[in-house]
Amino acid sequence: MTSRRYAVLPAGRPAEFPPDARARIERILSRYPTKQAALLPVLWVAQETWGWISREAAEEVARILELSPAHVSGVLTFYTMYNLEPVGRHLLQFCTSISCHLAGAGGLLEHCRRRLGIDLGQTTADGRFTMVEVECIAGCDRAPSMMIDDAYHEPMDPSKLDALLESLP
Amino acid sequence: MSAPAPPAPAAPPPPKKDTLTIVFDGKPIEVPPGINLIEAAKLAGIEIPHFCFHPRLSVVGQCRMCLVEIEGIPKIQAACTTPIKDGLAVKTTTQKVRESRAANMEFLLINHPLDCPICDQAGECKLQDNAFGYGEQRSRYDERKRQYAGYDRTAIGPHVVADMTRCIQCTRCIRFCQEIAGTGELTFLDRGGRTLVWTHDGKPLANDWSACAADVCPVGALTTKEFRFRRRVWDLKKTPSVCPGCNIGCNISIEDRDSVVYRFLPRLNPAVNDYWLCDYGRFLSESLNAREISKATVREGSDVRDAIVPAAVERIASEIRSTIETDGPSAIFFLGSAHLSNEENFLLRKIADHIGCGNRDVVVDRSRVRRMKSKTEWIEGDHAGANYAGARDMGLSPGPGGHGLTDVLEGRWIPQIVVVADASFAAAADDAEKVGRLRGARFLAVAARTANSLTRAADVVLPAASLAQKEGSFTNVQGRVQWFQRAFLPPPPARAHWELLLLLGVALGWGDRNWTPAAVRTQIREEVEGYDEVTEQELAGGGLMKKGLFVSTGAV
Ligand code: SF4
Ligand code: SF4
Ligand code: FES
Ligand code: FES
Numbered sequence: 001m002t003s004r005r006y007a008v009l010p011a012g013r014p015a016e017f018p019p020d021a022r023a024r025i026e027r028i029l030s031r032y033p034t035k036q037a038a039l040l041p042v043l044w045v046a047q048e049t050w051g052w053i054s055r056e057a058a059e060e061v062a063r064i065l066e067l068s069p070a071h072v073s074g075v076l077t078f079y080t081m082y083n084l085e086p087v088g089r090h091l092l093q094f095c096t097s098i099s100c101h102l103a104g105a106g107g108l109l110e111h112c113r114r115r116l117g118i119d120l121g122q123t124t125a126d127g128r129f130t131m132v133e134v135e136c137i138a139g140c141d142r143a144p145s146m147m148i149d150d151a152y153h154e155p156m157d158p159s160k161l162d163a164l165l166e167s168l169p
Numbered sequence: 170m171s172a173p174a175p176p177a178p179a180a181p182p183p184p185k186k187d188t189l190t191i192v193f194d195g196k197p198i199e200v201p202p203g204i205n206l207i208e209a210a211k212l213a214g215i216e217i218p219h220f221c222f223h224p225r226l227s228v229v230g231q232c233r234m235c236l237v238e239i240e241g242i243p244k245i246q247a248a249c250t251t252p253i254k255d256g257l258a259v260k261t262t263t264q265k266v267r268e269s270r271a272a273n274m275e276f277l278l279i280n281h282p283l284d285c286p287i288c289d290q291a292g293e294c295k296l297q298d299n300a301f302g303y304g305e306q307r308s309r310y311d312e313r314k315r316q317y318a319g320y321d322r323t324a325i326g327p328h329v330v331a332d333m334t335r336c337i338q339c340t341r342c343i344r345f346c347q348e349i350a351g352t353g354e355l356t357f358l359d360r361g362g363r364t365l366v367w368t369h370d371g372k373p374l375a376n377d378w379s380a381c382a383a384d385v386c387p388v389g390a391l392t393t394k395e396f397r398f399r400r401r402v403w404d405l406k407k408t409p410s411v412c413p414g415c416n417i418g419c420n421i422s423i424e425d426r427d428s429v430v431y432r433f434l435p436r437l438n439p440a441v442n443d444y445w446l447c448d449y450g451r452f453l454s455e456s457l458n459a460r461e462i463s464k465a466t467v468r469e470g471s472d473v474r475d476a477i478v479p480a481a482v483e484r485i486a487s488e489i490r491s492t493i494e495t496d497g498p499s500a501i502f503f504l505g506s507a508h509l510s511n512e513e514n515f516l517l518r519k520i521a522d523h524i525g526c527g528n529r530d531v532v533v534d535r536s537r538v539r540r541m542k543s544k545t546e547w548i549e550g551d552h553a554g555a556n557y558a559g560a561r562d563m564g565l566s567p568g569p570g571g572h573g574l575t576d577v578l579e580g581r582w583i584p585q586i587v588v589v590a591d592a593s594f595a596a597a598a599d600d601a602e603k604v605g606r607l608r609g610a611r612f613l614a615v616a617a618r619t620a621n622s623l624t625r626a627a628d629v630v631l632p633a634a635s636l637a638q639k640e641g642s643f644t645n646v647q648g649r650v651q652w653f654q655r656a657f658l659p660p661p662p663a664r665a666h667w668e669l670l671l672l673l674g675v676a677l678g679w680g681d682r683n684w685t686p687a688a689v690r691t692q693i694r695e696e697v698e699g700y701d702e703v704t705e706q707e708l709a710g711g712g713l714m715k716k717g718l719f720v721s722t723g724a725v
Contacts, residue, residue, distance in 0.1 A: 068353030069369040
């Protein structure tokens with residue numbers, strides 16, 4: 001997100017991992033020497049379970065891993081790829097670092113803003129898209145580069161983006 | 170065929186040293202193993218500037234201030250993370266070291282407000298000291314400094330105020346909460362230039378020792394609400410004392426100016442409180458400034474009149490003398506206090522002995538269990554007075570056939586005279602029913618600093634000193650006898666409890682007006698079992714276990 005909040009993870013629903021996620025966590029724990037070491041992958045399980053990580057989810061992870069909730073908050077706010085608030089079904093991640101910027105990332109971003117009527121960090125009213133800005137995603141050779149969810153789309157241009165936005169559910 | 174050469178006799182193993190030799194700037198020094206270069210340098214009298222290193226917290230190498238050159242290692246090294254080994258040659262004054270320190274200071278100051286004149290840490294700030302000692306005069310940074318709107322000058326808990334614009338990200342506070350308090354409230358949030366120390370979800374930093382986070386903070390990023398902006402620290406005078414809060418007896422410095430106590434700070438004693446102090450004890454400091462009883466008073470019928478102290482003492486003595494004549498000494502009751510020193514409780518017991526009275530006692534309220542981490546272990550205390558153990562040692566329990574406080578409070582015995590050495594000995598002293606029982610005596614005398622039901626009921630009230638206004642010793646829950654010194658004199662005519670008791674003793678024909686607490690301690694050594702080894706030097710050096718049990722108090 002463009003401006004990450006410092007202290008507060010917003011409240012969500014009470015977080016209890018569903019059985020299959022719990023089983024995944026157990027498998028992850030068996031591969032690490034300490035519970036603390038499994039924090040990052042367990043947070044991924046949380047994000048995959050709920051789409052974002054709420055205060056309650058962070059506290060539940062802290063409880064399972066026997067860490068202080070503050071420690072989990074610290075890790076969550078350090079890494080940028082954990083979503084600290086609900087996001088749309090698709091996360092549009094625009095690289096605006098130097099190579100992409102020179103190759104027209106600014107115009108692309110502006111185009112998307114206008115088309116979806118939202119700004120960076122916001123989600124469309126129908127819950128389909130959230131727009132965020134990211135630092136270099138190592139696609140400089142095919143700039144401007146962007147990621148939609150876990151997939152690279154590059155080089156990107158406004159008409160390709162329009163087509164993609166149409167096709168995504 | 171030649172016979173195989175006989176095996177060469179094994180060289181004798183070199184004598185085993187239990188110290189290591191480190192050469193600092195060409196000067197060798199012997200140091201014990203297991204310490205790091207910063208501590209070793211300190212033993213050599215050399216200061217290696219640092220921020221993040223703290224002797225009781227894990228070593229993280231976070232601040233990069235402690236850079237030194239080590240012979241044989243091409244790159245400059247962080248002294249805190251370098252374990253020592255025999256023969257290490259360290260240079261702390263070379264150009265390379267000086268330049269590295271200056272560069273580090275320049276980085277640290279890029280985002281620092283540098284408004285020391287309005288920062289409460291000034292005068293005890295490592296950043297200020299190290300900038301002055303090792304930094305450059307000017308910074309090349311002209312741009313805007315980072316600000317933390319919403320995270321500056323904000324209470325982060327009941328006692329600690331956080332100002333993240335001043336934080337240098339040393340993590341000492343985080344490590345304190347995690348490693349010493351064990352509560353882990355603090356963490357770094359966010360990253361890079363926006364990193365800040367805060368709690369999870371804005372929860373309060375509210376462990377029992379939270380103000381220690383402000384103590385370990387080398388800068389003004391964490392300060393205490395209670396002390397903030399009340400005094401510049403260089404105006405304050407430090408006096409070694411002992412916390413009055415509970416029977417752990419943490420070592421403190423009383424900091425005062427013009428006879429006003431501004432704060433308690435922990436005073437290092439690895440065997441008791443190490444570098445720490447609990448919030449409850451620390452913030453008792455303000456209570457030392459209360460003064461409600463500033464004159465001696467004597468009740469005449471329904472009138473309460475002011476009196477001079479010697480006259481009020483003489484009044485108590487004459488009541489005691491006449492009661493001895495009419496009813497004998499066993500109609501008198503002496504109550505000591507866990508808030509009073511060994512010397513004072515000893516004097517009270519000696520007065521009782523002198524007139525042949527076995528009715529004496531000391532009681533103390535139970536408090537919630539307080540815990541304090543010494544260098545090696547957790548200590549627990551649950552008495553609301555610092556010197557219950559000492560008062561009992563001084564003989565303040567009922568003698569053979571004598572009565573104690575519960576006999577009086579439960580109405581089994583009504584003495585003629587009650588002498589209470591400390592009017593706030595326990596909660597009972599402000600309980601109308603219990604005071605009514607004590608008031609059942611024909612004559613009731615107390616020494617006091619603050620007013621309560623007991624002082625209002627008493628016939629004679631003597632104005633007494635606070636902890637800061639007198640000298641003495643307490644014996645803590647470990648049996649450690651610890652000395653507290655006087656920070657300033659009580660406002661006349663108030664006097665230390667021991668002086669008042671000595672006046673009473675002299676008026677009754679025992680003791681010497683010129684005795685000091687030290688003179689009383691000489692008698693304690695002679696008369697009280699287990700106190701014979703507690704010398705004055707040892708008291709001054711951080712306290713000693715009575716019963717001749719020596720415990721190292723070596724400072725780190
Ligand atoms: S608040 Fe103080 S102790 Fe904590 S990291 Fe910042 S400078 Fe260090
Ligand atoms: S633990 Fe007891 S002696 Fe130590 S600071 Fe707290 S109240 Fe004072
Ligand atoms: S600058 Fe955009 S991918 Fe590297
Ligand atoms: S004291 Fe060595 S890096 Fe901070």
